[in-house]
Amino acid sequence: MTVHPVDQRLPAGQLLTFGLQHVLAMYAGAVAVPLIVGGAMHLSTADIGYLVNADLLVSGVATLLQCLGVWVFGARLPIMQGCTFAAVTPMVMIGTTGGGLPAGYGAIIVSGLVVVLLAPYFSRLTRFFPPVVTGTIILVIGVSLLPVAVGWAAGGVGTPGFGKPLNLAVAFGVLVLVVLVHRFVPGLLGRIAVLVGIVVGTVAAIPLGLTDFSHVGGSPAIEVTTPFHFGLPTFEPGAIVAFVIVMLVTMTETSGSVLAVGEIVDRPVDTTTLARALRADGLSSLLGGIFNTFPYTAFGQNVGLVALTRVRSRYVVATAGGILVLLGLVPVLGEIVASVPQPVLGGAGIVMFGSVAAGGVRMLKQVSFDGTNNLMIIAVALGIGLVPVAAPTVYAQFPGWFQTIMNSGISAGSIAAVLLNLLFNGVKVNTQPSDLK
Template structure:
């Protein structure tokens, strides 16, 4: 009996099913809200109907499960990290994808994602050579800008959605704040499963309140079939230079962020740094899954930080736990009724639950920045990058004198300009300084 329990803390051992199930479900609970919410947001601005929104949620669930299996079991021996990580639709891409979807259409998202996935596979081969461009200072600045760019998204959802007739109503804010209050309380004043499932619990309470207030429409569930095979090409593929370039930058940024997630997993739960093979395989696995996902209409997947934290706390690293969690996600992905239930979640509930997630993203960036010495050079890199990135994004029309593609890339999201500025300023202020220090005698 003790040996079966110990198997949970070993990667390749086989624990008892009664031990696998609760550990696996814990990962599903921690991930499922984050997996489905980006798809709902992107579908909303892209003008998709209820049926296609349900399909996008299905593909997000399906490919989150597939991507996790790729990471855990490492097919072909080189694709996948063989580390205990959960993959899911990433909030980091949401600001850029919402802009692309609104301006160019849903097919352009998946065309750009396909090309971006190929680039990520190449990054996996050459990751050691480009890591110099993305030290923790730069990566932290970029992650902070991602969080900042998502704050208005959450607030608009809390108010009911910018396109809704009752935007900003007291009813919307009541549901949003009750949802947020539950998440806040459980996340800060509870322990164990309630703390880990704080977002899910908050959404359940908010959903029930919205149901009593008549804000929930069950029509999508009635119209959804019981089983559906997801066919490739449903949303189409469109290839346009500006969205492709924009998404490639985001994929590069997320690849660097993935290095941090893999490192946090191995250091926190396995007491070691990840090997070059694990990092390379993990990034290539993510790229391959996103290439295939582009054909089927799945939101880009990435490592899930909340599940990394769960692994670090529990030390449970057994691959069969993650295989079980993946199976649950895949089953949910091929049953439209389950996906349709998720489309009935009112926008104030989504906003009230996700503002905590976005705050966590921002604080992750701040922690990475503060882990470095706050020298004049480093503070200049962070401050100037955010000043340009956030300042331009919040100043509508400031790039009107440039070609339209310049405004699309740099004026619609804080993330892209912040990333490029952070890399450039860091090279100017710190790279030459480090080279000089190496040549000077002690």
């Protein structure tokens, strides 16, 4: 019996190598949420470090759950899980002006439970995701992530050296190296071109003064995250409503990413699989509230890596989840990974995120444009999805719930694509088709 590439168990060495590549690709994004929230709430360095370790631990558990599956939880696809950025604003608002971290974590626990309960109903919306919608969403995901990679390449938005020619030169060097290794090096090395680029780029960055490892070793050897470290959760209605909205946005983002992965690995996602993926998101977020971290969603960074490497085994990403768990338990390992400089990640990120966008273009090849309004659907949904990317503060004068939804280009573009497809293809009207082709 032929085993589908998604279910193939690769040799241990390859699992570890490919898994490490996934970890390095998503690490900066994975720890960004606890760093931003901790900084905005003026937590101590020790507490921020605790948040980071908790995040890595639960992110690893969430990834294992999504890849391997337990009962009705997990899509059993190569999907990497990480904190959703949609949680940053409400968490900071609740933490600074509301009931503090306990109220935030109480809201996360409740909203995670809501996702578990809603998952089988939300998953039935897959019929509203034909190729014109799914391809557009994947394209929006990739294009929305590219500015993140550019920010990394320039040295990190807000850093004193942002935009220095040296930063951009290192990023460009890593980008060129990834492309050349991918093109000319056969076998395993060619398939880990991103890892090669990150490792070589990090080594080259040491004499350039962009990174050093002198600070490594100051943390305890092992640090175990304990439940309710910041106090028992409280359950405030306003905070709960805010996070339920966040989780509805997250469910939309996860649906798009899961559908994208299904297309990339040639295992189309059905209603049952999507329900399992969403339940895993909900359960992971519930665990996040218990273990002092945040809601979780599928990471677009790693969708691009799957597309780029063509390594489809879910056990590779599960290995990456195991590495995250280890990083969460052994802080010194996290310090080593955290020493990878932003420009190096930026050079690799441009390739990965561009691969996501290219995957959307490839899917849109299945779409018919002659005598249809599909071009209008793609054009408008892409434009709406890129509004917050082009102008991040454009919705600053709107209510908080509106900002939560629309400040995510992925969710805004997804909602627009679904509604436009219903308007043009799902509702039968007696009009002539548009001449837009």
